[in-house]
Amino acid sequence: MTSRTIRQYPIEPISASSPVDDVLAKALLHSVKVHGTQLHGRRVWLACSGGRDSLALAALCLQLYRQAKLPFLPQLLHVDHGLQASSVDWATHVKKWAQAQQMSCTVLQATVDGHDEQAARLARYQVMRAHINQGDVLLLAHHADDQAETVLMRLIQGAGVNGLSGMQSWRVQEAGAQYNVLWRPWLSVQRTTITAYAQRLKLPYIDDPTNDAGDNVRSGLRVHVMPLLKTYNPNTIQNIARSAQLLSDAQATLSDQAEQDLQQAAAHELALSCAQQVLNIDALHILPLHRQRQLLHHWLAQDEPLPPSKQLVDDTLALTQRNDHDHQTQLHWQGRTQQYHIRRYRQQLYRLSQTWLEWLNLPIAVHRQPLSHNVSFSPVLRTGKGYRWQLKCVADSAFQPLSQLQFLLNQQECASGKSAFSTDIKEAKDRLVLQATPLDRQQRIQTALATRPQSGKKLYQTLAIPVWLRASLVVISLVNAKTDEVLPLLLISPFESWVLGQKKSDTKAEIQPNTVISSTLQPYS
Numbered sequence: 323m324t325s326r327t328i329r330q331y332p333i334e335p336i337s338a339s340s341p342v343d344d345v346l347a348k349a350l351l352h353s354v355k356v357h358g359t360q361l362h363g364r365r366v367w368l369a370c371s372g373g374r375d376s377l378a379l380a381a382l383c384l385q386l387y388r389q390a391k392l393p394f395l396p397q398l399l400h401v402d403h404g405l406q407a408s409s410v411d412w413a414t415h416v417k418k419w420a421q422a423q424q425m426s427c428t429v430l431q432a433t434v435d436g437h438d439e440q441a442a443r444l445a446r447y448q449v450m451r452a453h454i455n456q457g458d459v460l461l462l463a464h465h466a467d468d469q470a471e472t473v474l475m476r477l478i479q480g481a482g483v484n485g486l487s488g489m490q491s492w493r494v495q496e497a498g499a500q501y502n503v504l505w506r507p508w509l510s511v512q513r514t515t516i517t518a519y520a521q522r523l524k525l526p527y528i529d530d531p532t533n534d535a536g537d538n539v540r541s542g543l544r545v546h547v548m549p550l551l552k553t554y555n556p557n558t559i560q561n562i563a564r565s566a567q568l569l570s571d572a573q574a575t576l577s578d579q580a581e582q583d584l585q586q587a588a589a590h591e592l593a594l595s596c597a598q599q600v601l602n603i604d605a606l607h608i609l610p611l612h613r614q615r616q617l618l619h620h621w622l623a624q625d626e627p628l629p630p631s632k633q634l635v636d637d638t639l640a641l642t643q644r645n646d647h648d649h650q651t652q653l654h655w656q657g658r659t660q661q662y663h664i665r666r667y668r669q670q671l672y673r674l675s676q677t678w679l680e681w682l683n684l685p686i687a688v689h690r691q692p693l694s695h696n697v698s699f700s701p702v703l704r705t706g707k708g709y710r711w712q713l714k715c716v717a718d719s720a721f722q723p724l725s726q727l728q729f730l731l732n733q734q735e736c737a738s739g740k741s742a743f744s745t746d747i748k749e750a751k752d753r754l755v756l757q758a759t760p761l762d763r764q765q766r767i768q769t770a771l772a773t774r775p776q777s778g779k780k781l782y783q784t785l786a787i788p789v790w791l792r793a794s795l796v797v798i799s800l801v802n803a804k805t806d807e808v809l810p811l812l813l814i815s816p817f818e819s820w821v822l823g824q825k826k827s828d829t830k831a832e833i834q835p836n837t838v839i840s841s842t843l844q845p846y847s
């Protein structure tokens with residue numbers, strides 16, 4: 323990189339009479355047409371390294387804009403990686419060139435964590451994303467030779483259909499709440515065409531000889547492998563780029579199919595964004611084997627920028643196929659954004675983030691509140707490490723919770739026959755306390771799913787609570803402050819709730835406790 327040089331042409335405004343290159347113009351304008359609707363009303367930036375390709379793209383945009391063939395003129399963004407002393411000179415050079423063309427150009431400083439190309443690329447995208455606005459479009463000068471190198475690189479790494487479809491010409495990139503578009507209109511044009519155009523225009527582009535040093539995989543493929551492949555087929559570059567395009571279409575079909583399968587097989591009620599995703603194994607196994615693999619691949623990486631390895635998909639599939647009731651085995655996956663544990667409990671497959679598992683181990687606080695306070699009861703049950711779990715007793719103007727609690731209590735009393743709670747709740751409210759406590763393993767609980775009260779292991783089995791959720795069960799009870807009698811009303815987990823005090827045979831009473839008491843779980847920082 324230190325040996326970069328500037329083409330020995332002076333910086334001059336591009337003459338209005340300079341001819342545009344037909345092939346390059348056609349590719350750009352075709353892409354504008356294809357993405358016309360999405361481009362409408364968006365600001366377009368052009369990532370300009372000052373190298374031949376991005377300087378040529380900037381020059382072509384300018385020419386077509388002046389000829390009123392392009393409806394916008396992109397603003398240039400140059401990133402100074404600060405990796406070598408001369409990088410300031412390159413930034414100054416790009417800026418001066420842009421000034422000569424009367425194009426807007428901003429130089430951004432990046433802090434690169436490491437010295438390799440990948441670290442520089444990550445830092446570059448990060449700093450450009452931070453500069454542009456939500457929904458803006460970033461033009462990149464990648465071309466067919468870049469595409470062919472990318473595909474070959476991925477091929478020798480053993481990529482699947484997605485990887486082999488190479489770079490996308492229009493890619494929405496999401497980072498947190500922000501999204502931008504990466505736009506590559508030149509993926510079908512060859513480097514030689516760009517070089518010829520740049521030379522015709524006498525563009526003073528920056529030459530980076532390290533690109534052709536052959537000392538890393540990409541430049542090795544460029545210098546040693548591509549020329550050899552061209553001896554077998556002179557159209558090697560276009561052909562590989564075309565294969566990538568075909569595979570990209572195939573990938574879109576596969577993704578649509580996997581998304582449809584996911585809608586059928588996902589346990590949406592148990593999902594919590596990247597914290598917990600759940601797949602129903604029975605629904606998975608209905609599918610043919612190749613779709614099972616595809617679905618697992620899609621499910622594992624649904625919110626991750628990088629795909630899971632084939633090995634992980636195979637191991638996950640094997641986990642779903644076990645029938646030895648082993649609930650301890652877990653697989654680990656270090657994604658780009660999070661570390662995940664893949665576990666199975668009965669016929670459900672879980673993808674749990676490390677942060678979520680840590681949150682599930684935080685203690686739950688005990689809360690008590692006299693009913694006479696007439697205010698809604700909404701204690702925070704657990705908070706920290708990114709999530710807040712809060713109880714909600716919905717109160718409307720007529721103090722609805724009490725009348726609904728009365729209804730609930732009536733049902734409980736039928737089942738329990740407890741006299742301490744048989745008086746009208748409004749009269750009794752002075753001595754009643756609403757309480758939320760973590761479930762004690764020894765506590766015996768009567769649910770509608772069993773004929774008698776259960777405690778510990780049996781209860782977890784009856785309610786199908788996976789091991790990692792067992793410390794996250796809370797009992798909501800009414801306590802008679804005078805007699806200390808406790809009447810459990812509801813058992814809640816972060817995802818479900820169960821009415822307590824009913825035997826199997828009493829289930830005809832249709833109680834919907836969630837209209838009275840529910841809990842919410844939200845990301846929290």
Ligand SMILES: Nc1ncnc2c1ncn2[C@@H]1O[C@H](COP(=O)(O)OP(=O)(O)OP(=O)(O)O)[C@@H](O)[C@H]1O
Nearest residue numbers: 369370371373374375376377399400401462463464
């Ligand atoms: N320092 C930079 N500042 C802004 N954009 C950049 C920078 N480096 C690369 N890019 C953008 O990323 C694209 C691909 O990067 P790559 O490393 O292949 O570029 P390059 O070979 O350095 O330059 P060029 O593609 O302009 O000849 C470039 O075409 C350009 O749009």
